Amino acid sequence: MNPTISTGRQTGLATDSLSVWLEQGRARRPIAESISLRVAPGESIAIVGESGSGKSVTARALLGLLPPELTSEGDVSVAGTSFLRLSEAARRRLRGNEIAFIMQDPFTMLNPVLKVGDQVTAALRGEDGRKLSKAERRAEAVARLNEVGITDPAVAGKYPFQLSGGMRQRVGIAAAIAENPRVLIADEPTTALDVTTQQEVLKLLDRLRKTHELGLILITHDLRVAFATCDRVYVMYAGQIVEVGETDAIRTQPRHPYTAALLAAEPPLDHRVPRLLTIPGSVPSPGSRPDGCRFAPRCSYAVAACTDSPVSLRITDESGEHRVRCDRAEEITLITDEAAGGPAAGAETVQPGDLLVKMRAVRKNYQDKVAVDGVDVDVYAGESVGLVGESGSGKTTLARMMVGLTRPSAGSVRVGGVELAAKRVSRQQWATVRGLAQMAFQDPMSTLNPTRTIGSTLREGLRLSGADDLEAATAELLERVGLPAGYAHRWPGQLSGGERQRVAIARALSRNPRIVVCDEVVSALDVSVQAHILNLLRELQADLGLTYVFITHDLAVVRQITDRVYVLNHGKVVESGQTPDVLDRPAHDYTKRLVASIPRVEQ
Amino acid sequence: MTTTQAPAATRKRPGGIPPGLLRYVLLRISAAIVVMLVVSFVVFLFVHAAPGGPEYAIAGKLATEEQLANIRQIYGFDRPLLEQYWTYLGQLLHGELGESVIQRRPVAALLGEAAQVTVPLLLFTWVIALVAGVAIGIVTAYRAGSRIDRFALGMTTLGASTPAFVVGTVFAWFFGVELGWFPALGIGDGGLDTIAHLVLPATTMAIAVLAITTRISRVRIGQILAEDQALFARARGLGRWWTLRNVVLRNAGVQLITLSGTIVVSLFTGLILVERVFNLPGIGSLMVEAIHDQDMPVIQGVTLCAALLVVVVNLVVDLLCMLVDPRLRVRLESAR
Numbered sequence: 001m002n003p004t005i006s007t008g009r010q011t012g013l014a015t016d017s018l019s020v021w022l023e024q025g026r027a028r029r030p031i032a033e034s035i036s037l038r039v040a041p042g043e044s045i046a047i048v049g050e051s052g053s054g055k056s057v058t059a060r061a062l063l064g065l066l067p068p069e070l071t072s073e074g075d076v077s078v079a080g081t082s083f084l085r086l087s088e089a090a091r092r093r094l095r096g097n098e099i100a101f102i103m104q105d106p107f108t109m110l111n112p113v114l115k116v117g118d119q120v121t122a123a124l125r126g127e128d129g130r131k132l133s134k135a136e137r138r139a140e141a142v143a144r145l146n147e148v149g150i151t152d153p154a155v156a157g158k159y160p161f162q163l164s165g166g167m168r169q170r171v172g173i174a175a176a177i178a179e180n181p182r183v184l185i186a187d188e189p190t191t192a193l194d195v196t197t198q199q200e201v202l203k204l205l206d207r208l209r210k211t212h213e214l215g216l217i218l219i220t221h222d223l224r225v226a227f228a229t230c231d232r233v234y235v236m237y238a239g240q241i242v243e244v245g246e247t248d249a250i251r252t253q254p255r256h257p258y259t260a261a262l263l264a265a266e267p268p269l270d271h272r273v274p275r276l277l278t279i280p281g282s283v284p285s286p287g288s289r290p291d292g293c294r295f296a297p298r299c300s301y302a303v304a305a306c307t308d309s310p311v312s313l314r315i316t317d318e319s320g321e322h323r324v325r326c327d328r329a330e331e332i333t334l335i336t337d338e339a340a341g342g343p344a345a346g347a348e349t350v351q352p353g354d355l356l357v358k359m360r361a362v363r364k365n366y367q368d369k370v371a372v373d374g375v376d377v378d379v380y381a382g383e384s385v386g387l388v389g390e391s392g393s394g395k396t397t398l399a400r401m402m403v404g405l406t407r408p409s410a411g412s413v414r415v416g417g418v419e420l421a422a423k424r425v426s427r428q429q430w431a432t433v434r435g436l437a438q439m440a441f442q443d444p445m446s447t448l449n450p451t452r453t454i455g456s457t458l459r460e461g462l463r464l465s466g467a468d469d470l471e472a473a474t475a476e477l478l479e480r481v482g483l484p485a486g487y488a489h490r491w492p493g494q495l496s497g498g499e500r501q502r503v504a505i506a507r508a509l510s511r512n513p514r515i516v517v518c519d520e521v522v523s524a525l526d527v528s529v530q531a532h533i534l535n536l537l538r539e540l541q542a543d544l545g546l547t548y549v550f551i552t553h554d555l556a557v558v559r560q561i562t563d564r565v566y567v568l569n570h571g572k573v574v575e576s577g578q579t580p581d582v583l584d585r586p587a588h589d590y591t592k593r594l595v596a597s598i599p600r601v602e603q
Numbered sequence: 604m605t606t607t608q609a610p611a612a613t614r615k616r617p618g619g620i621p622p623g624l625l626r627y628v629l630l631r632i633s634a635a636i637v638v639m640l641v642v643s644f645v646v647f648l649f650v651h652a653a654p655g656g657p658e659y660a661i662a663g664k665l666a667t668e669e670q671l672a673n674i675r676q677i678y679g680f681d682r683p684l685l686e687q688y689w690t691y692l693g694q695l696l697h698g699e700l701g702e703s704v705i706q707r708r709p710v711a712a713l714l715g716e717a718a719q720v721t722v723p724l725l726l727f728t729w730v731i732a733l734v735a736g737v738a739i740g741i742v743t744a745y746r747a748g749s750r751i752d753r754f755a756l757g758m759t760t761l762g763a764s765t766p767a768f769v770v771g772t773v774f775a776w777f778f779g780v781e782l783g784w785f786p787a788l789g790i791g792d793g794g795l796d797t798i799a800h801l802v803l804p805a806t807t808m809a810i811a812v813l814a815i816t817t818r819i820s821r822v823r824i825g826q827i828l829a830e831d832q833a834l835f836a837r838a839r840g841l842g843r844w845w846t847l848r849n850v851v852l853r854n855a856g857v858q859l860i861t862l863s864g865t866i867v868v869s870l871f872t873g874l875i876l877v878e879r880v881f882n883l884p885g886i887g888s889l890m891v892e893a894i895h896d897q898d899m900p901v902i903q904g905v906t907l908c909a910a911l912l913v914v915v916v917n918l919v920v921d922l923l924c925m926l927v928d929p930r931l932r933v934r935l936e937s938a939r
Contacts (some may be wrong), residue, residue: 063838095840108831114931122849123839159929176839500624 002072012215013062013099013183014038018074020054020061024287029069029286031355032058037217041182044209044216046226046247047185050262050526051497052283058236059187059219060125062399063101064091079182100181104188106168110175112161117141117156120175120447148174149204165391166197170204174175177208179187181213184208188307191226194390195553199597202229220250222527223266227251232321235259236293238284241313245322255301255316260334265531267556269583269598275538276337276531282496283526293326301332351379356436356515356547357402362411362421364397364571371397373571374411381514384541384548388555388594395551399517402549403439415515435465438508441522444500448492454503455488461510480543481506482536498529500537509540516547522557532562555598559583567591622937628922635918640692642910646903647691651684700907701900702892710904713889718908720790721874721885725809727801728870731809733863736816743817743850744824755817763814767873771807771880778803788882804881808873812866823858827851856927864920868913 032054039045046139049055061072064084064090076083079098082089103109111119121137121144134142141156141317146171160168168354169189177184186205190198206229220226224470226233226247233250235243237438237519243256264277281298290297292307306327314324352366357379364372372394379385379402387395401413402405404420413420416436417431426434441447448457458477459470467473475485481502492500501521518537522530534557540546550562558565558579565582567575567590574587586592620628650657658671666674675681679690694701700710739759743752762770772849779787792802827833827850836846852859874887884903893901925931 014934063835063839092840093839093840095838097840101830101838103835104830109835110834111836111850111854113856113927114849122836122841122845159933162931162933172835175835178839 012039012041013071013217014077015062016075016077018058018061018072018076020066020072023069024069028392030239030289031286032236033060035061035072035236035241036153037234037244039215039217039239039377040184041213041215041219042209043232044206044218044230045232045234046218046220046230047236048223048226048262049236050221050528052238052285053217053236053461054239055171056187057235059101059185059217062185062217063090063095064097065101067280084275087173087419093601096176096181097179098152098181100176100179102169102172102176102189105192106165107160107171109165109191110168110174112160115156115160116160116171119160120144120156120171120178122175122177136201144174144178144293145171148208149200150174155240164197164344165193166200169193169197169201173201173204173208177212177347180212181567182222183217185217186217187219188221189218191221195555195597196390196593198225199599202599205229211600221261221476222599223527224599235262237288240325241287242325243296243323244313245317245495249322251319254334255296255322255329256326257301257334258295262527265528265530267534267560269270269556269600272559272580276535278531278535279528282498286347301328302336303328317386327514328329336495339560353383356381357549358412358414359398359401361414362401362413363409364394364401364406365409370571372401372408375566375568375571375573377402377566377573379387379515379547379549382545383564384562385552386559386565387549387568388553388556388565389568390553390594393568396519396566398542398568399439399519399551401518402515403437405439427560435511435512435519437515438511438513439517439519440504440508440521444497445523447491447504448500448507450492452491453488454490455490457489457503458510463508465495465510465512471523472519477506480509496529497525498532501525501533502527505536505540513546515547517548517551519551519552523552523554530557537561555583567594623935624925624932627925627935631918631921635914639911640915642914643692643695643907644688646906646910647651647688647904649903650899656680695907700904702748703898703901705896705898705901710900713901714886714904714908717884717889718888720883721887722877723797724801724805724878724883725867725870725874727798727805728808728849729867730862731805732812732816732866732870733859735809736813737820737859739817740814740820741847744821747825752821757896759814759817762810763812764853765810767807767811767876768880769805770810771877774803774807775881784862804877805885807880808870811873812869816866820855820863823855824851827854853927857924857931860920860923860927864916867916869907871912878887 004120015035015037018032018035019030022029022031024155035058037045037047047055047058049189049201055365057066057070060066061070062076064072064076066072072084075085078094081094083094083099086094111115116582117138118141118184118563120130120141122138124132126132126136127173138156140473145153145155150167152172155163155167155171160171163171184205185369189205190201193201194338196502202225204310205216205218208214211378216230218226218230227250230247233243234241237258240541241261242255243250245255250259251263254263258279261277261279265279267273267276281300283331284294286298290307292309293299293302293311296302296306309332310328313323314329316322316324316329321406339446355378357377359375359377362372362377363370375394375398377385377387387398389395398404401408402415404415404425408421414530415433418425420433420435448454455474456475461471462470463476478485478487483499483506485493486500492503496502505516505518521537525533538561539550548561550558552558562579565576566573567582575582575586575591582591583595586595607717634661643700657678658674659666679687698711702709703713718928739755743749743755746752775787778784785802786800787803787834789800833846833850836850874885875891876887877883877888878885879891889901890905892898893905925935
């Protein structure tokens with residue numbers, strides 16, 4: 001057996017050429033290839049990659065918990081034993097005990113019909129292996145919850161649905177580490193959480209890593225989170241590790257063009273850039289990965305030789321810590337966002353045009369819950385207004401009221417001179433509003449009708465706006481959002497996430513509106529795709545003179561796309577003003593907390 | 604260290620039932636009573652809706668005018684309708700369901716005798732259909748797409764699409780006559796003998812609904828197994844049985860309880876055929892004979908029984924769902 005694998009007890013967890021295959025009848029497709037990684041007790045590593053990189057599959061392979069259609073090869077060493085060669089029963093004993101796992105969504109990870117305390121203590125046994133008494137279980141539950149920062153003992157007797165997302169994720173962590181494992185694999189543990197909660201959970205993981213000597217494997221798509229939390233970073237692309245190194249080395253001196261491109265695509269929080277750098281094309285699916293360097297077709301530094309033969313992971317520094325899967329790593333100088341230009345265009349104040357949307361003292365109640373509580377918002381022609389807040393802040397409700405999808409309970413909403421809070425809004429008035437303001441949604445998959453082609457979806461709006469030649473208008477619309485005209489004949493299911501979002505934007509544009517209300521349009525997208533969409537939105541604004549209302553929780557996105565911003569908390573506007581002023585000099589405590597919660601490397 | 608406070612605990616008197624929950628339970632029970640009142644009124648009207656009027660329904664077509672007048676007198680058909688209903692309702696509450704026109708015996712007694720056959724048959728069938736259905740559901744959900752899965756799907760579908768009288772006849776002939784394992788006719792002398800007599804009819808009825816119970820439990824359990832919580836339980840190394848009990852069955856609880864209620868009701872209608880095939884003197888047989896003889900009081904009695912069963916089963920199902928799913932319960936507990 002491989003000698004490196006026998007040092008498991010010291011290394012915590014190590015893999016040796018772990019590969020995952022998709023079995024389809026006789027065909028075998030690699031999903032993740034020759035993944036070699038290690039994490040020592042008390043160390044934290046990050047596996048970073050976009051969707052399709054194979055990072056989540058790798059996490060499940062580490063636990064021996066792949067879905068039935070996937071198989072793994074190679075070995076994982078846990079606590080000095082070859083984990084994947086053990087029997088299923090033996091592996092089950094190690095899971096939770098030596099190696100633990102927490103998942104992305106705290107809303108689905110916990111059992112909804114079991115009390116929190118019972119879930120946390122489910123795996124616990126007494127010294128002699130007997131079951132714990134009810135009183136012992138309760139005491140253990142309270143103690144374990146206390147460890148993850150839940151000090152209220154009553155929580156143990158509650159059900160998950162009675163807790164907030166952050167609390168649930170804490171409960172999940174408490175349950176996962178109840179048996180004091182050595183390694184914790186966290187698959188996107190904060191992606192579903194609000195920024196302020198995200199920061200608390202990341203801090204908690206960091207603290208547990210130190211107090212419990214826990215080896216932490218953090219799977220994430222977010223480079224900021226990885227840099228802020230982990231000692232070392234593994235960057236994955238199309239099933240391979242393309243770069244490994246100390247966090248600082250990866251952050252400041254990435255050697256792989258993909259890593260550099262990812263870093264550059266990340267919208268900066270502290271300044272507005274004229275144009276975000278993007279990566280052309282999209283991540284290849286497992287069946288269509290190119291020979292040679294996987295990234296070559298999208299790489300601006302690629303030469304003919306790059307596609308000749310598979311590229312191996314090479315050491316590129318003296319200490320042997322920094323390894324890169326690029327043959328040209330030494331020859332090329334990578335451009336990061338700093339080189340692309342600092343604060344510049346777009347940051348100038350927009351001259352306000354007519355007042356298009358005027359909301360005064362708007363309230364919205366759902367039974368006894370107040371979603372929006374007396375809010376004033378103005379939107380002027382030609383500007384881009386951000387509505388920022390966490391879940392439950394009322395930002396989406398506000399946006400829906402702007403386009404007439406939700407009726408306000410009180411107050412006044414005037415859109416293009418039409419009072420939407422009125423008892424009766426005539427057909428004529430609705431036509432005015434719909435022609436003026438359109439909405440684009442977060443998840444284009446669920447808002448595009450899967451049984452209609454893209455063209456047929458777009459033609460619906462075009463017909464209403466009175467276009468003469470529908471075919472030509474559809475082609476023009478697709479071209480506007482950067483898609484080939486041929487896409488008119490495709491179905492929503494055939495498109496990638498980014499392409500679908502472009503279609504969703506095109507659909508909003510089909511009525512030729514002056515205002516586009518964008519509800520979290522980039523939050524479900526990978527960074528590189530997000531950069532494409534943000535650039536597109538800016539181009540559209542410049543070309544068509546559009547007005548945007550941009551709903552988002554992401555302050556870096558707010559910085560890039562908005563001129564003015566309203567910060568919402570619990571249904572109220574707590575702060576508003578020019579975007580740079582609000583982000584650089586937040587006045588309200590909540591805004592300060594929001595800005596401070598962005599994961600960043602402590603200098 | 605970061606700390607997070609739990610939301611303020613919902614007010615709850617120690618030991619007492621929370622007012623919201625109590626109100627719901629009382630509301631559900633009163634709704635059930637109202638439904639039964641409406642049904643009893645409709646059943647009461649049966650007699651009056653009979654061709655030729657209520658007196659014909661009781662005396663038959665060949666009755667003389669004198670007999671009819673006599674019946675009107677005895678039954679009080681000449682009094683106002685509501686007054687008659689009031690009397691009828693009073694009798695119902697005392698357990699008096701009238702007298703069979705044909706057998707000249709109290710309907711309550713006839714129903715009681717028939718129930719001694721039907722209730723064990725119903726329970727037996729219900730247990731087989733549910734236990735077998737959920738068991739096959741669990742096995743096939745854990746091995747979705749395997750040969751066992753497809754085999755079970757095929758067999759239960761075949762069973763469901765074969766008419767009960769065919770299955771019953773084949774069973775009676777094969778297991779009862781050819782192999783002689785179980786008695787194929789009659790009800791036996793009570794105790795174990797009765798159970799032996801019920802095996803074939805109960806299995807026959809169970810097969811008819813097995814496809815539904817299997818399919819529903821397989822789909823629901825498959826969903827649960829695909830959920831994050833099932834993967835999380837495996838990742839924590841929690842045992843198979845723990846997961847089956849606490850994740851699979853608890854989460855499927857509401858669906859399984861609803862399903863078992865639906866089955867009881869649908870089985871009741873299936874009784875008629877099966878009791879005929881196996882010659883069992885149960886409620887189904889009673890109903891068929893009563894309809895044939897136009898024995899109106901018996902028809903009324905059986906109808907009331909069926910309605911009562913449906914209403915009670917639905918009530919029990921709703922209350923049990925409330926018990927197993929905290930999400931349903933807590934919402935009411937916190938309501939004032």
